[in-house]
Amino acid sequence: MTEPVLEILNLRKNFGALKATDDVSLTLMPGEIHALIGPNGAGKSTLIQQISGALTPTSGTIRFLGRDMAGMDMAARARAGLGRTFQISSIAPEFSALRNVILAVQARQGSSFRFFRPVARDRSLIEPAMVMLERVGLAARSRIPAGELSHGERRLLEIAIALSLEPKAFLFDEPMAGLGADGSKSLTALLSELRHVAPILLVEHDMDAVFALADRISVLVYGRIIATGTVEEIRSHPEVRRAYLGEGA
Amino acid sequence: MSMSRETCINILLALLLLAVPVAAAELGEPFYVTLATRVAILALAAVGLNIALGLGGLVSFGHAAFFGIGGYVAGILASHAFEMSPLVFGIEGTTSMPVIWLTAIMIAGLVALPIGAISLRTTGVYFIMITLAFAQMIYYFAESWPTYGGADGLSIIMRNQFPGVNTARPLPYFLICYCLLIAGLGLYWLLQGSRFGLALQTARQNAIRLSSVGIAPFGIRLTAFVISAMVVGLAGALFADLNKFVSPSMLSWHMSGELIVLIILGGKGRLFGPVAGAAVYVLFEFALGGLTERWQFFLGLVLLGVVLFARGGLLGLLAGKARHD
Ligand SMILES: Nc1ncnc2c1ncn2[C@@H]1O[C@H](COP(=O)(O)OP(=O)(O)OP(=O)(O)O)[C@@H](O)[C@H]1O
């Protein structure tokens, strides 16, 4: 049997009386896209935040590549191979799109303590960064300050940044949000290629995208996973239809 | 490559700061040379602080500590050399400026390391307060330490020496300070464009972004804090030699505030912001200081205007919004 890349065991996160994560266990297997769906406030982002190290779980275990990640901060987890995007895009707004990606390339090269050589003339940074921008379709916008990019472009920029880290797993929190029909379509195509780079834990509300991409789907409601299965299994799951997809789905 | 408007203004400022004291010396007006030297030294200190504040967004309210430490290094080494008494462990004093500068830079950096390591555990107002607290500790220590003059300060009998230069004369000493200012600006410029600078400026814009590519902001910020302190320490040594005097006032929170004011006035995170800021500050002090003791009131008005209407400071006003490629 193959080992999971990411394994979450009995995870709990309480905000006061609110159980935002309630005994969640799930795995991310090599080569798969595992979609995490659920209504607003179900605790999807909270789960992503705990995996990436932005939030500390109340209890439970997160294992990545066989290693318990308790006590590792966000930067250490990123270095270990977690590439993430945020539900609300997180970029360096004053820097161009290109510089935002260059930062990731240099982080990947492990070389941020170089004080003299100008980044602007360093082809070992610029070229790989341009390749990534090309890949997400932002090459023509490389010189625009990231803060001036459209909402959808920022999502793509975040994906280019995550890609540049050559991660061992992707965590994407609603990458399709605000992209529009065309945008979602091309991003769906891109994500389906990315699964060959690394497996993806995909939080997404866009059901067309989820059903097109996911190998497995987990349904989160009130912090609990109520079902995990293939697209077909989830589509026909009675409890899921009632709780989430709506009676008519 | 065409030069940007900001580059032109920077070159103009650099030439102006050089031309005025040279002309003044030519016309036999040494006072103006001393004034320009004061501008150059304060600008160098502010360039140092600008590494932490402008690039890294670290509002340190304690950089007077490093300014004063640089000053005391110059004063203490000179006084031991003058009295021909050894310092500690048989180390001799010295009147050699290069040795004094290196010592000031090293000690400022060594002191900044633990201060930064502790202060950078906090952010925002807490960071401002804790850096202030450290600087105040050093201030009260200097004030109550009788060996080197305590509250009365310590005189440097003769300005320290630089090989081949008559440092006692105003213009040569100005030129030394000017060269070091240009070197400081060069360092700032290199850092800003480097990989380190990219990480540091990202830490200011969005620390979460920096973490999520795998770079811990703490180490980047601490390094910037230490480098920044070293530059300020060098400026402090120059300042002591300019005045031939060092006292706890160099360590006081007024001094820390003054350095921040210079940067805000001139343009935070702009290469020549500190130069413009220092020039305006010293001119204000000179022009209004003679008329009224409350010249700082008018400076406050100008500062208020800058903060409310010209966030980019004087350089923002002259050269427009800062640009990154
Ligand atoms: N820092 C916090 N403190 C207190 N409560 C929080 C915090 N973060 C999230 N919550 C609560 O936890 C619950 C889960 O929030 P979360 O953002 O994880 O939901 P989500 O599934 O991502 O929703 P959406 O689809 O709207 O993005 C919500 O009720 C939210 O209000």
Ligand SMILES: [Mg+2]
């Ligand atoms: Mg969410």
